[in-house]
Amino acid sequence: MAEPTDNKAGIEQFQAAPQPQQVRVEDIPDVLPVLPISNNVIFPATITPVAIGKPKSLAAVEGAMTADKLIVAIAMRPAGTEEEAAESAEDLYEYGTVCSILKLLRMPDGTMRILVQGLRKAKIEAIAEQEPAIRARLTIIEESAERTREIEALMRNVVELINKIVSMVSYLPDELRSAAMSIEDPLMLAYLVATLFRLKIEEKQRILELDNLTEKYRVLLRILNREVEILEIGGKIKEDVQTEITKAQREYYLREQLKAIQHELGETDETQAEVEEIDERLATLELPDEVRTEAEREVKRLRRIPPISPEHQIIRTYLDWIIELPWRVSTDDNLDLDRARNILDEDHYGLDKVKERIVEYLAVRNLKHDTHGPILCFVGPPGTGKTSLGQSIARALGRQFIRMSLGGMRDEAEIRGHRRTYIGAMPGRILQSIRRAGSNNPVMMLDEMDKVGADFRGDPSSALLEVLDPAQNNTFRDHYLNLAFDLSKVLFIGTANILHTIQPALRDRMEVIQLSGYTTEEKIEIATKYLVPRQIEENGLNADQIEFTREAIQRIIEAYTREAGVRNLEREIGGICRKVAFKFASKEGRRVVVEPDAIPDYLGPQKVFPEVARRTSVPGVATGLAWTEAGGDVLFIEATKMPGGKSLQLTGQLGDVMQESARAAVSCVRARAEAIGLPADFYEKNDLHVHVPAGAIPKDGPSAGVVMATAIVSCVSEIPVSNRVAMTGEITLTGVVLPVGGIKEKVLAARRAGITKVILPARNENDVKEIPDELCKGIEFVFAEDIGQVLDAAFNGSLPIKRPKVHA
Numbered sequence: 036m037a038e039p040t041d042n043k044a045g046i047e048q049f050q051a052a053p054q055p056q057q058v059r060v061e062d063i064p065d066v067l068p069v070l071p072i073s074n075n076v077i078f079p080a081t082i083t084p085v086a087i088g089k090p091k092s093l094a095a096v097e098g099a100m101t102a103d104k105l106i107v108a109i110a111m112r113p114a115g116t117e118e119e120a121a122e123s124a125e126d127l128y129e130y131g132t133v134c135s136i137l138k139l140l141r142m143p144d145g146t147m148r149i150l151v152q153g154l155r156k157a158k159i160e161a162i163a164e165q166e167p168a169i170r171a172r173l174t175i176i177e178e179s180a181e182r183t184r185e186i187e188a189l190m191r192n193v194v195e196l197i198n199k200i201v202s203m204v205s206y207l208p209d210e211l212r213s214a215a216m217s218i219e220d221p222l223m224l225a226y227l228v229a230t231l232f233r234l235k236i237e238e239k240q241r242i243l244e245l246d247n248l249t250e251k252y253r254v255l256l257r258i259l260n261r262e263v264e265i266l267e268i269g270g271k272i273k274e275d276v277q278t279e280i281t282k283a284q285r286e287y288y289l290r291e292q293l294k295a296i297q298h299e300l301g302e303t304d305e306t307q308a309e310v311e312e313i314d315e316r317l318a319t320l321e322l323p324d325e326v327r328t329e330a331e332r333e334v335k336r337l338r339r340i341p342p343i344s345p346e347h348q349i350i351r352t353y354l355d356w357i358i359e360l361p362w363r364v365s366t367d368d369n370l371d372l373d374r375a376r377n378i379l380d381e382d383h384y385g386l387d388k389v390k391e392r393i394v395e396y397l398a399v400r401n402l403k404h405d406t407h408g409p410i411l412c413f414v415g416p417p418g419t420g421k422t423s424l425g426q427s428i429a430r431a432l433g434r435q436f437i438r439m440s441l442g443g444m445r446d447e448a449e450i451r452g453h454r455r456t457y458i459g460a461m462p463g464r465i466l467q468s469i470r471r472a473g474s475n476n477p478v479m480m481l482d483e484m485d486k487v488g489a490d491f492r493g494d495p496s497s498a499l500l501e502v503l504d505p506a507q508n509n510t511f512r513d514h515y516l517n518l519a520f521d522l523s524k525v526l527f528i529g530t531a532n533i534l535h536t537i538q539p540a541l542r543d544r545m546e547v548i549q550l551s552g553y554t555t556e557e558k559i560e561i562a563t564k565y566l567v568p569r570q571i572e573e574n575g576l577n578a579d580q581i582e583f584t585r586e587a588i589q590r591i592i593e594a595y596t597r598e599a600g601v602r603n604l605e606r607e608i609g610g611i612c613r614k615v616a617f618k619f620a621s622k623e624g625r626r627v628v629v630e631p632d633a634i635p636d637y638l639g640p641q642k643v644f645p646e647v648a649r650r651t652s653v654p655g656v657a658t659g660l661a662w663t664e665a666g667g668d669v670l671f672i673e674a675t676k677m678p679g680g681k682s683l684q685l686t687g688q689l690g691d692v693m694q695e696s697a698r699a700a701v702s703c704v705r706a707r708a709e710a711i712g713l714p715a716d717f718y719e720k721n722d723l724h725v726h727v728p729a730g731a732i733p734k735d736g737p738s739a740g741v742v743m744a745t746a747i748v749s750c751v752s753e754i755p756v757s758n759r760v761a762m763t764g765e766i767t768l769t770g771v772v773l774p775v776g777g778i779k780e781k782v783l784a785a786r787r788a789g790i791t792k793v794i795l796p797a798r799n800e801n802d803v804k805e806i807p808d809e810l811c812k813g814i815e816f817v818f819a820e821d822i823g824q825v826l827d828a829a830f831n832g833s834l835p836i837k838r839p840k841v842h843a
């Protein structure tokens with residue numbers, strides 16, 4: 036049996052072969068030796084190399100060589116295995132190809148290589164001989180090779196498909212395209228294609244056997260089309276597999292590389308352990324769903340990112356924040372009302388209104404457990420106990436206390452934090468405080484709310500709006516975390532010295548509680564009960580070593596401090612304690628009882644003087660009541676006249692409103708000069724100068740109108756104002772006295788200054804009713820409708836005032 040060698044060689048030889056021999060049909064003998072071919076079919080018009088090793092094939096070739104070199108190559112029906120395929124005549128197909136042997140090569144092992152050229156198709160009629168070679172009787176079949184239109188079209192199709200297949204298959208050389216195109220003979224083309232493509236034996240044989248050329252082409256086309264389809268699918272599969280593999284390979288490769296790098300840096304185990312630890316901690320925490328999802332996502336990212344990358348640390352910090360924040364951790368409120376009230380009383384004297392409010396809150400909590408924390412705002416002068424009250428409230432409720440000073444804060448990001456995309460981003464102060472508190476229901480004190488700034492970096496007040504809105508603050512979103520945190524359980528307490536610099540929307544969200552300054556009596560109580568014991572302890576003394584008499588404390592309050600609160604008082608008491616402590620420390624200490632007379636030894640000469648009497652002893656000075664951030668205060672307005680005419684000077688850093696109110700006062704007095712009993716031409720002959728000490732402190736506002744008018748009248752009439760009188764009120768050109776603010780603070784200031792008569796606008800009478808009686812004790816209030824009544828009271832009737840008619 037003979038075996039074809041590989042196809043590639045076949046093409047080369049096909050092209051390189053000498054021109055096919057022209058053998059005429061008549062020259063072909065009837066009986067020829069048979070060359071059985073396994074696994075291939077040899078077609079006419081093609082040149083094929085064949086390897087021959089089996090005895091009958093060898094004998095057949097030998098026989099042909101001794102005769103006219105003609106042989107008939109017949110394919111064998113496919114057999115199970117090589118061994119089974121005997122060279123028996125029964126296995127041969129019925130049709131074969133008469134070939135001429137072009138070349139013969141004898142191999143050293145006795146086998147042969149031959150090159151055969153197919154000449155004609157032949158049908159086997161009978162087997163003439165079996166031994167030593169098979170010989171068969173043949174009929175030569177002439178085939179038509181007419182190029183009809185149909186054949187032409189079929190040929191083009193075939194060429195096209197060949198082009199396609201060649202481009203897709205690596206075992207077919209590119210030259211095949213040009214070869215296929217250049218073939219004119221349709222039969223030749225059909226056979227060439229059938230030779231070159233890897234078709235099944237049955238298929239090849241069928242192409243050989245079919246008589247009709249069109250039929251041949253149709254079969255061929257079907258086979259080629261199928262082949263293209265298979266190739267296409269194969270290509271796609273291959274491509275998919277390829278990308279799959281390259282991706283997997285790449286990842287594997289990178290991972291290995293990463294491992295190597297980490298190993299080199301000695302980091303693998305540690306980092307792994309670190310991530311595991313975070314994972315475990317997260318698992319034990321009770322977190323809102325949103326937070327857990329986000330945390331898990333970040334942990335996943337953390338595993339992927341090598342620890343040397345800066346991103347790693349950023350994610351770690353973020354996860355730390357998630358772990359540390361008390362998402363669901365609350366402290367239990369102490370809802371015992373009596374206990375709470377006791378604690379509040381323990382820490383602060385007075386302040387009943389605030390204490391009541393807190394106890395009320397607790398009472399409501401007792402009834403309804405999920406109430407929102409109220410948002411309180413303590414407003415009052417410095418040192419009146421706003422901040423320390425917050426601490427005390429936290430203690431009474433049994434909650435954590437955190438204080439956040441908003442003073443000077445300008446950047447919105449301080450409240451809400453920076454987005455994580457910024458380097459060094461952090462959560463805002465709210466969440467920082469919560470983390471420090473370790474519970475989600477602390478008492479959070481927003482101190483100095485009136486001193487929040489605002490500029491191009493944003494307005495922190497606006498961020499606070501959300502924090503302090505009970506409807507929104509249960510989903511407070513910090514820029515850094517970008518996760519909703521529930522702030523609704525927090526008890527917010529704001530503090531401020533003045534209300535009007537707080538953004539109105541913010542003010543509106545809070546329940547304002549006013550703390551006014553303390554009277555001397557209250558201060559004495561506060562000092563004996565709280566400040567003195569505290570300072571004694573702070574300076575390392577005990578009650579056996581030092582004692583303050585009531586009179587001494589009063590002396591300190593009156594001669595060494597002038598304030599609404601008790602901060603300076605505490606400082607002065609502290610100063611005395613320090614000096615005593617020093618004596619004990621230097622071993623010369625004896626028990627000390629601090630008496631009023633001894634105070635200058637400790638604190639130096641008197642610092643504050645009751646100025647009113649001294650200052651108003653001359654004509655032209657009137658005592659006004661002012662309201663400042665530090666509470667109320669007295670202020671003196673001086674007026675003087677000098678020869679000249681019609682000029683008015685105003686000094687003492689007066690704001691526009693105050694200057695205008697001074698001019699109005701002058702005009703008001705001039706217009707009524709006669710009625711008041713002043714020379715009608717006083718302004719014609721004199722220059723006036725109004726001055727408000729202390730000249731370095733800016734002052735503004737209309738409430739000193741009546742004071743200025745009084746000072747001018749006193750100066751012109753040369754009658755001094757009563758030194759027990761102080762006043763406040765705006766004045767109009769028609770002489771009407773208009774109401775002003777801060778009455779309570781002003782009254783307290785008057786008391787401190789030893790004033791006994793306070794002249795107020797008539798329309799402020801209601802404000803006075805709200806002041807506790809004990810604060811008003813010893814003060815006579817005069818409610819004036821017009822300048823005449825003011826002057827009456829101020830000069831105790833020593834001016835010959837004719838009542839002018841007033842239209843209010």
Ligand SMILES: Nc1ncnc2c1ncn2[C@@H]1O[C@H](COP(=O)(O)OP(=O)(O)OP(=O)(O)O)[C@@H](O)[C@H]1O
Binds near residue numbers: 383602
């Ligand atoms: N009624 C009071 N009873 C006992 N101590 C008081 C009272 N009022 C104030 N104090 C004490 O005075 C000191 C100053 O009070 P605190 O710091 O709370 O003032 P503040 O109102 O916050 O002032 P500022 O407006 O300047 O912040 C604290 O030590 C506080 O304990």
Ligand SMILES: [Mg+2]
Binds near residue numbers: 421422530
């Ligand atoms: Mg404070």
